[in-house]
Amino acid sequence: MNNLKLFKRQTVNELSTFYSFLIGFIIAIFIGSIILLIQDKSPIDTFSLMLRLSVGSINSLSASLNKAIPLILAGLGISIINSVKLWNIGAEGQIFLGAIAVNFIYINTQINSPSIHIFVLLVAGFVGGSLCILIPAITKVVFGVNEIITTLLTNYIVFGVTIFLINGPWKDPKSLNFPAAAYVGEEVFLPTIIGKLSFGFLICILFTILAHYLKNKSVFGFEMRIAGGSAMTAVYAGINAKQKAFIAMLIGGGFAGLAGAIELLSQTHRVSTGISQGFGYTAIIVAAITGMRPLGIFLVGSLFGALSIGGSVIQTIGVSAYIADIIQASTLFGALIIQFFFTYQIKKVEND
Amino acid sequence: MKQYILEAKNISKTFGNVKALENVNFYLRKGKIHGLLGENGAGKSSLMNILSGIYQPEKGSIFINNVKQKSLDPESASELGIGMVHQEFRLIESFSIEDNLTLSKSNIYQNNFKEAYEKYSEIFSLSVKPEKTISQLSVGEKQKIEIMKLIFKDSKIMLLDEPTAVLTPQETDQLRISLGTLSEEDEKTIVLISHKLKEIREFTEKVFVMKNGKMVAEELSTKDVTDDNLIELMMGNIQKSIIDKSNTAGDTKLSIKSLEYVDKVNNFKILDNINLEIKAGEIIGIAGVSGNGQVELANIISGIEVDYSGKILINNKDVSRRGVRSRKKLNLSYIPENRLGVGLAPGVSVLDNSIVRDYFKTRLGPHLSRSKTENYLESLINKFSIKAPNSKAEISTLSGGNMQKLLMGRELISNPEVIIASQPTRGLDVNAVEAIHNLLVEQRDKGSAILMISEDLDELFKLSNRIHVMFEGKIVKSFNIDDADINNVGLAMAGIVE
Numbered sequence A: 001m002n003n004l005k006l007f008k009r010q011t012v013n014e015l016s017t018f019y020s021f022l023i024g025f026i027i028a029i030f031i032g033s034i035i036l037l038i039q040d041k042s043p044i045d046t047f048s049l050m051l052r053l054s055v056g057s058i059n060s061l062s063a064s065l066n067k068a069i070p071l072i073l074a075g076l077g078i079s080i081i082n083s084v085k086l087w088n089i090g091a092e093g094q095i096f097l098g099a100i101a102v103n104f105i106y107i108n109t110q111i112n113s114p115s116i117h118i119f120v121l122l123v124a125g126f127v128g129g130s131l132c133i134l135i136p137a138i139t140k141v142v143f144g145v146n147e148i149i150t151t152l153l154t155n156y157i158v159f160g161v162t163i164f165l166i167n168g169p170w171k172d173p174k175s176l177n178f179p180a181a182a183y184v185g186e187e188v189f190l191p192t193i194i195g196k197l198s199f200g201f202l203i204c205i206l207f208t209i210l211a212h213y214l215k216n217k218s219v220f221g222f223e224m225r226i227a228g229g230s231a232m233t234a235v236y237a238g239i240n241a242k243q244k245a246f247i248a249m250l251i252g253g254g255f256a257g258l259a260g261a262i263e264l265l266s267q268t269h270r271v272s273t274g275i276s277q278g279f280g281y282t283a284i285i286v287a288a289i290t291g292m293r294p295l296g297i298f299l300v301g302s303l304f305g306a307l308s309i310g311g312s313v314i315q316t317i318g319v320s321a322y323i324a325d326i327i328q329a330s331t332l333f334g335a336l337i338i339q340f341f342f343t344y345q346i347k348k349v350e351n352d
Numbered sequence B: 001m002k003q004y005i006l007e008a009k010n011i012s013k014t015f016g017n018v019k020a021l022e023n024v025n026f027y028l029r030k031g032k033i034h035g036l037l038g039e040n041g042a043g044k045s046s047l048m049n050i051l052s053g054i055y056q057p058e059k060g061s062i063f064i065n066n067v068k069q070k071s072l073d074p075e076s077a078s079e080l081g082i083g084m085v086h087q088e089f090r091l092i093e094s095f096s097i098e099d100n101l102t103l104s105k106s107n108i109y110q111n112n113f114k115e116a117y118e119k120y121s122e123i124f125s126l127s128v129k130p131e132k133t134i135s136q137l138s139v140g141e142k143q144k145i146e147i148m149k150l151i152f153k154d155s156k157i158m159l160l161d162e163p164t165a166v167l168t169p170q171e172t173d174q175l176r177i178s179l180g181t182l183s184e185e186d187e188k189t190i191v192l193i194s195h196k197l198k199e200i201r202e203f204t205e206k207v208f209v210m211k212n213g214k215m216v217a218e219e220l221s222t223k224d225v226t227d228d229n230l231i232e233l234m235m236g237n238i239q240k241s242i243i244d245k246s247n248t249a250g251d252t253k254l255s256i257k258s259l260e261y262v263d264k265v266n267n268f269k270i271l272d273n274i275n276l277e278i279k280a281g282e283i284i285g286i287a288g289v290s291g292n293g294q295v296e297l298a299n300i301i302s303g304i305e306v307d308y309s310g311k312i313l314i315n316n317k318d319v320s321r322r323g324v325r326s327r328k329k330l331n332l333s334y335i336p337e338n339r340l341g342v343g344l345a346p347g348v349s350v351l352d353n354s355i356v357r358d359y360f361k362t363r364l365g366p367h368l369s370r371s372k373t374e375n376y377l378e379s380l381i382n383k384f385s386i387k388a389p390n391s392k393a394e395i396s397t398l399s400g401g402n403m404q405k406l407l408m409g410r411e412l413i414s415n416p417e418v419i420i421a422s423q424p425t426r427g428l429d430v431n432a433v434e435a436i437h438n439l440l441v442e443q444r445d446k447g448s449a450i451l452m453i454s455e456d457l458d459e460l461f462k463l464s465n466r467i468h469v470m471f472e473g474k475i476v477k478s479f480n481i482d483d484a485d486i487n488n489v490g491l492a493m494a495g496i497v498e
């Protein structure tokens, strides 16, 4: 009789994360195709339409990249926090609080130079994201409360605050029954660079480089790795592990808050529940697939942005937009399963 | 054929391009204690991991009770009665002793745990209640529980990977008696890995020697071989140096005045009025059974523990209220006894671990130069002959000895003025011990003031200019090396001073 058993591999291929992603993506396309076939749609037609409408022209490509901005920024934030081996499930809330902070500063300040105004509002978004993670950060470093739970909880709280603001104090009378805050003035809209591509994409590139530098090339990144590896070694080395965790969390939250600011200033132009369509959660998938590597997050985030644009346009031919979500989620599943095979090995065992 | 309970033939195993094992043979006789000797990185742990099914060999066959085993994994090895105690503890810290002992599904004392625990805690002279959680136990007690775990899951072949490395001399002696009882009364077959020839001689009947992944001596009868034979097999060459102590001491580099450290919870003095002075060019040895305040003393001098009273001066500068970093800036190095977990961060690369001491000196503002750190690691690897797969590899893929060399090298390369070395050679082979002793002496001659905490009396006598004996948080006796003799130091370690 033959039995299959699992063995841990001693050496793991360095590019394994990349291969896992690639194979995971192929598996996801395959699963998507089956679902399309069940619905009597041709997968080839559907996917080629998706491809054409998401990257086929300057306009569609810029729409895709605009969608990628919040995924990338929030994903980068998650990866920075993961350097100290902590998880940020609260990017969604941080995106919203970032946007709320932008609106708050917009309402309460008077700045004449538009470029300075925009700059101040972007900073406000970053600070808003940091504020959102402040309480989880404090409870983590002071009392050791699990950050997965607290950051998740802040999502619900911030969402509640958003609903309250847009139905109450900030409700725009002109929007009739639709709950939303008033639009911000055109002078603070983020400019576009090519086609519809928002200036936010340049910020996104800059922050990808920043995150890459911070994690991999800076003294702070090194200190975060040691603190994440062993709290005792950190103490021994004179590294304040709690301080590093605290700062990493504030920076990571700020990245997501900045995503909210860019979303408001370039897409929605007002605070509403539409500031984020689950970007903060998809960003967790993006960060996890890439093994928390900033450059990978940039690429996978862009791909996922294109996927969701592709998903929303194929609705026109009667295919549900959820096909894009299915592909995103299956990519993570596929990638995790493949990563498992890079880490473990299955062997046949003969029993006599 | 019949005589062996376990036979491993022609076992080969490679990791990347390291040949960890090459055509290794290994035989065990039922009810006997076997010694396994070999330098750091010789392949001892790898062989044990293969016998217990954790690693799969590329080549070779394993027979248990003369039955060929097609493939072993941890589960089937355990069913066949093979159990292993690893070099590092594998206990669940937050669980009780009882839970840890009964966790295995092959636990045979399901119904009569109490009696079994009583019986074996007597054999191991262990006097703690089974309800206690592991984290409350001393290192020696943990080691006993690790071994007892094998008995509870009915292991007939017990593979013990350096169990004595963490034990005090007394505990080691106790373990010798316990293992003797197990082999005689329960017919347990035991493998003991150790770097100490004395232990191999006292514990075992048969001895195997490994060198560079090969078995260079099989089944020698322990009583028929000499220490010189064994060392020659292990090393190829013997170099025992007599250290010149005629060095002259310079200015005082480290002084400790009326140091007191209290365990606030139990209102118990862990350190009581410690006064010490170390001059440039001197090695001061601290002798004592572990757990008498040595770890706390080292942590206080290095700045890790801050809640104490008394004064600490480095180069006549009062650093009592200063942190770890400013003490390092005054050029203090600390080699902690806990290598992986304190000195080195697990889960982090060799490269990152290599710069833990000096990164804040070589940094350029916020920038950490990759090429500079790589060069730094390379100079460590060359100067201290460290074997490491590559700079990105995770630190725990290094063998115990190579980890210690990396840690030592990192702490010594910048020529520190004051060195605290805690158990610097624990668990290392004779060659590595010699290398590390030479490094310390070389540092001494360069003018470092060295405080060496050790349980190894040979080491203390060999290197120290003075020996202080610690007992229950006090320095109970001090000896100039010329007036010291092993008996008096040993008595002082037991708290007997006339």
Ligand SMILES: Nc1ncnc2c1ncn2[C@@H]1O[C@H](COP(=O)(O)OP(=O)(O)OP(=O)(O)O)[C@@H](O)[C@H]1O
Pocket: A010, B015, B016, B018, B019, B020, B038, B039, B040, B041, B042, B043, B044, B045, B046, B047, B087, B387, B389, B397, B398, B399, B400, B401, B402, B427, B429
């Ligand atoms: N999981 C692993 N991955 C890569 N290399 C390994 C691994 N385990 C062991 N090695 C290498 O195999 C060789 C033998 O290591 P092993 O741990 O068996 O030595 P050892 O005799 O137990 O040494 P020590 O006395 O230092 O514990 C070493 O060069 C080590 O670096």
Ligand SMILES: [Mg+2]
Pocket: B044, B045, B046, B087, B161, B400
């Ligand atoms: Mg070993």
